[in-house]
Amino acid sequence: MSLLIESARSVVKDSFDLFWSLLKVMVPVMIAVKIAQDLGLVESLAQWLSPLMYIVGLPEEAGLIWVSALLVNIYGGAAVFIGLMPDLQLTVADATILWSMVLIAHALPVEQRIAQKAGASFWGTSALRFFGALAYGAILNAIYKAGDWLQQPLELAWLPQLEDTSKASWSDWAWSNIQSLFWVFVIIFVLLVVLKLFDILKINDLLSKMITPVLRIMGIEGRATTLTMFGTLLGLTYGGALIIKEAQAGHVAHKDIVLSLCFMSLCHSLIEDTLLVMALGADISGVLFGRFIFSVIVVAMIAAWMKRRPQPVASKA
Structure with missing residues (x-):
């Protein structure tokens, strides 16, 4: 019983600590998005990013979400997503493509x-992750459209809806985002509970046994x-x-x-x-299964290329 209580306390404390850290990232980004909307900058910036979004079949504004994630982190992208979501008409396929791209390429400077x-x-x-x-976004878009999969409108019951965030008053905007941030905390708490259960039930050990043979297929051997x-x-920061x-x-x-860093960069x-x-x-099909398979294929290709060209392809500089 004492172990259970201690685990619960640990999860609650970690949830508040992580949420506070994320607030310091998300709130400034949310405010910046609202100001940009009021000044009409969102539409202008979206037009600059439209060629990239056209490649993957996403609306122009989705580019702002990806760029925020590229420069800040996933939660920076989530902050922009929450701000723009009421004005976007996304399908589940669109959301899967967008977040798959974010998972592959985010927080590049760090x-x-x-x-x-x-x-x-x-x-x-960085180029490996960006391109x-x-x-991968273009591949997913082609697959989902060809099979007419996940084309239903995206609906997030926990996300408060404003009819037009660009015209919403600051008080309405603030209340909507306070509610959104509350649910972000709930998501974080549930996420940490799941991760704790994974650890207790040794699910991580099972996943490790499944991943190890795949790494060897890619030519990653020994202690790597x-x-x-x-x-x-667990993450590139930890693995790196x-x-x-x-x-x-x-x-x-x-x-x-x-090879290890290439794979961890992508997945x-x-x-x-x-x-x-x-x-x-x-949807799990794109952000987990497809992303893992894509990463394995790409790194296997890099490994094959390295065998043909044995000279150094990276440096510690």
Whole structure:
């Protein structure tokens, strides 16, 4: 019983700590989006991003969500999403494409700096994630349209609706976003509970056993296999930190470092981030299964290319 109580206290404390950290990111972004809407900047910025969104079949405004995630993090993108959602007419397929792209490419300034310290090229891995996200978004769009899958309108019952956020008063906007942030906290709490249950039920261990053989198929071998597995399940920051430590000690071959970082760049935090974006309307087919398969194929291609060109393709600079 004492263990259960302690676990519950830990989850509640972690939920509030994480929520407070996210508020410091999300609230300024939400305010910036509202100001941009009032000044008519959203439409102008969206037009600049429209060519990229055309490639993946998304409305122009979705580009603002992705760019925010690229420069800040997933929660920065979520803040813009919450601000724009009432004005967007998205399908479930659209949401899946958008959040799949966000999962592949987000927080590039921070996360790819970690990859650089671990021994991969900052610009190389950033380009891999950026263009990989566009390619995967285009593939998903083609598949969903060809099969007429997930074309129903996206409806998020927990997200308060304003008929037109660009014309809403600041008081209405504030109340709507307070409600949204409350539900964000609920999502975070449930997410942490699920992660705790995964740990207690040893589900992470089962997933690890399933992922390890796939990593070997991609040519990731030795100690890098375990490190990549941790990064894939828990996040690039965690996995990258372990890679840095092992690389500095000379325990991991350069080839394995590069392949490991390439895979973690495309496919990391497989549990937590996936559950989060599913709460934001994404379907598991794209954000989990398809993303994992896509990442394996891309990194397997990189591994095959590296075998033909054995000279170094990354540096620690």
